[in-house]
Amino acid sequence: MEGVDHLADERKKAEFNVEAMKIVWAGSQHNLEVSNRISKLVADDPAFRKDDRTMLPRKELFKNTLRKAAYAWKRINELRLSEEEASKLRFYVDETAYTDLHWGMFIPAIKGQGTDEQQRKWLPLAYKMQIIGCYAQTELGHGSNVQGLETTATFDPHTDEFVIHSPTLTSSKWWPGGLGKVSTHAVTYARLIIDGKDHGVHGFIVQLRSLEDHRPLPGITVGDIGMKFGNGAYNTMDNGVLRFDHVRIPRNQMLMKVSQVTREGKYKQSDVPRQLVYGTMVYVRQRIVADASCYLSRAVCIATRYSAVRRQFGSQNGGPETQVIDYKTQQSRLFPLLASAYAFRFVGEWLEWLYTDVMQRLQANDFSTLPEAHACTAGLKSLTTSVTADGIEECRKLCGGHGYLCTSGLPELFAVYVPACTYEGDNIVLLLQVARFLMKTVSQIGTGKQPVGTIAYMGRIEHLMQCRCNVQRGFAELSADLVEAAVAHCQLIVVSKFIEKLQQDIPGEGVKQQLEALCGIYYLSLLHKHQGDFLATSYLTPKQSALANDQLRALYSKVRPNAIALVDAFNYSDHFLSSILGRYDGNVYPKLYEAAWKDPLNESVVPDGYHEYVRPLLKQQLHTARL
Ligand SMILES: CCCCCCCC/C=C\CCCCCCCCCCCC(=O)SCCNC(=O)CCNC(=O)[C@H](O)C(C)(C)COP(=O)(O)OP(=O)(O)OC[C@H]1O[C@@H](n2cnc3c(N)ncnc32)[C@H](O)[C@@H]1OP(=O)(O)O
Numbered sequence: 371m372e373g374v375d376h377l378a379d380e381r382k383k384a385e386f387n388v389e390a391m392k393i394v395w396a397g398s399q400h401n402l403e404v405s406n407r408i409s410k411l412v413a414d415d416p417a418f419r420k421d422d423r424t425m426l427p428r429k430e431l432f433k434n435t436l437r438k439a440a441y442a443w444k445r446i447n448e449l450r451l452s453e454e455e456a457s458k459l460r461f462y463v464d465e466t467a468y469t470d471l472h473w474g475m476f477i478p479a480i481k482g483q484g485t486d487e488q489q490r491k492w493l494p495l496a497y498k499m500q501i502i503g504c505y506a507q508t509e510l511g512h513g514s515n516v517q518g519l520e521t522t523a524t525f526d527p528h529t530d531e532f533v534i535h536s537p538t539l540t541s542s543k544w545w546p547g548g549l550g551k552v553s554t555h556a557v558t559y560a561r562l563i564i565d566g567k568d569h570g571v572h573g574f575i576v577q578l579r580s581l582e583d584h585r586p587l588p589g590i591t592v593g594d595i596g597m598k599f600g601n602g603a604y605n606t607m608d609n610g611v612l613r614f615d616h617v618r619i620p621r622n623q624m625l626m627k628v629s630q631v632t633r634e635g636k637y638k639q640s641d642v643p644r645q646l647v648y649g650t651m652v653y654v655r656q657r658i659v660a661d662a663s664c665y666l667s668r669a670v671c672i673a674t675r676y677s678a679v680r681r682q683f684g685s686q687n688g689g690p691e692t693q694v695i696d697y698k699t700q701q702s703r704l705f706p707l708l709a710s711a712y713a714f715r716f717v718g719e720w721l722e723w724l725y726t727d728v729m730q731r732l733q734a735n736d737f738s739t740l741p742e743a744h745a746c747t748a749g750l751k752s753l754t755t756s757v758t759a760d761g762i763e764e765c766r767k768l769c770g771g772h773g774y775l776c777t778s779g780l781p782e783l784f785a786v787y788v789p790a791c792t793y794e795g796d797n798i799v800l801l802l803q804v805a806r807f808l809m810k811t812v813s814q815i816g817t818g819k820q821p822v823g824t825i826a827y828m829g830r831i832e833h834l835m836q837c838r839c840n841v842q843r844g845f846a847e848l849s850a851d852l853v854e855a856a857v858a859h860c861q862l863i864v865v866s867k868f869i870e871k872l873q874q875d876i877p878g879e880g881v882k883q884q885l886e887a888l889c890g891i892y893y894l895s896l897l898h899k900h901q902g903d904f905l906a907t908s909y910l911t912p913k914q915s916a917l918a919n920d921q922l923r924a925l926y927s928k929v930r931p932n933a934i935a936l937v938d939a940f941n942y943s944d945h946f947l948s949s950i951l952g953r954y955d956g957n958v959y960p961k962l963y964e965a966a967w968k969d970p971l972n973e974s975v976v977p978d979g980y981h982e983y984v985r986p987l988l989k990q991q992l993h994t995a996r997l
């Protein structure tokens with residue numbers, strides 16, 4: 371029934387102030403106000419329609435994305451939106467586009483690795499979108515191993531230029547978003563060669579296409595790499611291939627904050643760690659962690675609302691069947707994901723703080739916290755994206771058959787999100803970086819160096835203090851176990867940041883109690899999942915393990931009446947969710963029925979192809995039957 375809130379009874383059960391929880395989720399009253407305003411702006415504007423996305427052929431889909439990005443930019447300028455508001459607009463438009471890489475990687479790379487002079491030259495052009503850039507690092511044969519890149523940038527002292535070249539097929543740039551069809555420029559990563567000497571990988575600003583007619587410049591071969599997983603999803607992005615045939619760029623287009631090449635061809639290293647060349651990746655990994663809670667909460671919102679609408683079995687005396695959300699099995703799959711969405715929100719906030727702190731220290735030439743920042747961004751990126759991708763798929767299953775329909779919103783959400791486990795660092799490769807950091811810490815504890823920050827706890831573990839280990843010995847052999855240790859370390863960070871959040875003043879009736887319950891669900895469900903490890907290492911007795919499980923079940927019961935309100939607190943509009951199963955009013959069945967008839971296949975009663983391919987079969991059967 372139109373206009374009726376089918377979830378109203380569920381909402382009445384809430385034992386906390388939902389408006390106050392919205393503020394906690396948004397981060398502040400101000401953030402909530404901006405989110406409300408920009409979300410409505412997008413939802414009310416038919417130009418941002420997205421319900422047809424999974425049906426469009428690639429070319430049409432891509433053109434539509436170009437239109438939306440241009441229109442978004444027009445609105446940002448017309449309405450004089452601040453950077454914060456523009457970023458929210460991008461969030462609510464909810465469509466991956468070349469602009470993500472322009473704003474999210476090209477500009478940060480110039481800001482992080484360019485000299486003041488280079489920033490003065492390039493940033494105003496990029497900010498006004500008079501040039502459009504991408505981040506061209508990965509190659510056909512090399513992704514994770516950045517030091518293995520093959521593209522070369524050879525200094526020519528006669529002309530004061532670098533010659534950018536792709537020496538082999540495997541050195542072709544492959545994957546950069548925005549590269550395929552749109553970018554005019556790329557921050558390109560290549561090996562710096564001076565006088566035959568290889569100085570390793572550095573970033574260079576290279577123009578790819580003419581600013582007049584958009585054609586590739588001489589020596590440049592560029593295009594899109596083809597369709598990716600899922601309908602709609604990441605196919606709005608032009609991930610590209612790029613080859614250089616001795617392309618010349620002026621010397622001052624090497625990003626020279628970390629190291630410089632002089633007019634005479636001398637290589638000079640600044641007094642900063644070479645890893646700052648990887649700085650853009652650290653920035654984006656931190657952004658990806660913040661995003662994980664958004665994607666997971668979307669899926670959880672859909673699955674929770676639908677689980678309250680859906681009924682199966684358990685009818686008493688002809689009454690209604692049981693809401694599937696009341697089954698403990700459903701709760702044990704759904705509520706840990708709900709708790710994870712909140713947990714990732716808070717750890718994302720903390721990581722943003724850590725990143726800002728590291729950046730301020732770098733300004734003052736204090737590089738001491740860089741290794742921890744790298745380990746935290748790499749590890750949390752890996753943990754949160756893996757849990758979120760698996761969580762979206764679990765939410766699809768929690769919605770039964772209807773979750774498999776594109777109109778549930780879940781297939782596209784999964785398809786667009788799952789590459790986050792790979793891009794910006796394959797999740798296992800990143801966990802190995804964390805493991806290396808942990809092993810290095812262990813090796814230093816023995817020498818009396820007290821660990822601080824997120825590894826401080828290691829200094830309190832008795833047997834680690836006795837440990838005398840070498841970082842590399844046995845590392846490869848034990849790497850699968852070390853990856854598990856790295857995940858456990860990252861989980862500890864997530865749990866401790868959730869607990870720290872609860873120690874803050876949190877206004878609003880019942881809000882803190884709900885967060886305490888969710889925090890309990892988060893760590894108890896982990897404890898339950900890994901109880902074998904805890905029992906094997908005698909950190910828990912079987913009795914304690916059983917008690918923890920009892921407590922977990924009790925918390926599910928505590929959260930159950932609040933479940934709908936807890937997902938309402940994410941404050942997602944129906945436009946943003948784009949899911950019939952996740953509709954705010956729970957009016958699922960009539961809308962599913964209505965949507966089916968809008969499918970292009972139902973435009974005609976007799977489908978295209980019937981007369982060519984079906985009718986002849988039927989005729990043949992009639993003929994055979996008569997015989
Ligand atoms: C319409 C208008 C709208 C306007 C508003 C729009 C707003 C939108 C804005 C923003 C949107 C933001 C979102 C952006 C969207 C982005 C989508 C993502 C697209 C994906 C992009 C990519 O994938 S880019 C490519 C990413 N590639 C990788 O991640 C490669 C992974 N590999 C590596 O990082 C490295 O190779 C390695 C770390 C695995 C190994 O490196 P290396 O071989 O050099 O290191 P070692 O293992 O030998 O280590 C040496 C030493 O260095 C330390 N270290 C390594 N990395 C770092 C680092 N990053 N920082 C600091 N330190 C590092 C390492 O620990 C070792 O230390 P030791 O002390 O020696 O042990």
Ligand SMILES: Cc1cc2nc3c(=O)[nH]c(=O)nc-3n(C[C@H](O)[C@H](O)[C@H](O)COP(=O)(O)OP(=O)(O)OC[C@H]3O[C@@H](n4cnc5c(N)ncnc54)[C@H](O)[C@@H]3O)c2cc1C
Binds near residue numbers: 513546547793797
């Ligand atoms: C949608 C999407 C967008 C992207 N956008 C960009 C972009 O804008 N710019 C850009 O430059 N790149 C981009 N990339 C590329 C991306 O960064 C790489 O794909 C990513 O870094 C992983 O590298 P790879 O593909 O080489 O994987 P590989 O390293 O080849 O991984 C393959 C397998 O090998 C394993 N493996 C690799 N090394 C090790 C090891 N040392 N120990 C144990 N196991 C290992 C991995 O765990 C994985 O299982 C994008 C990729 C995708 C999918």
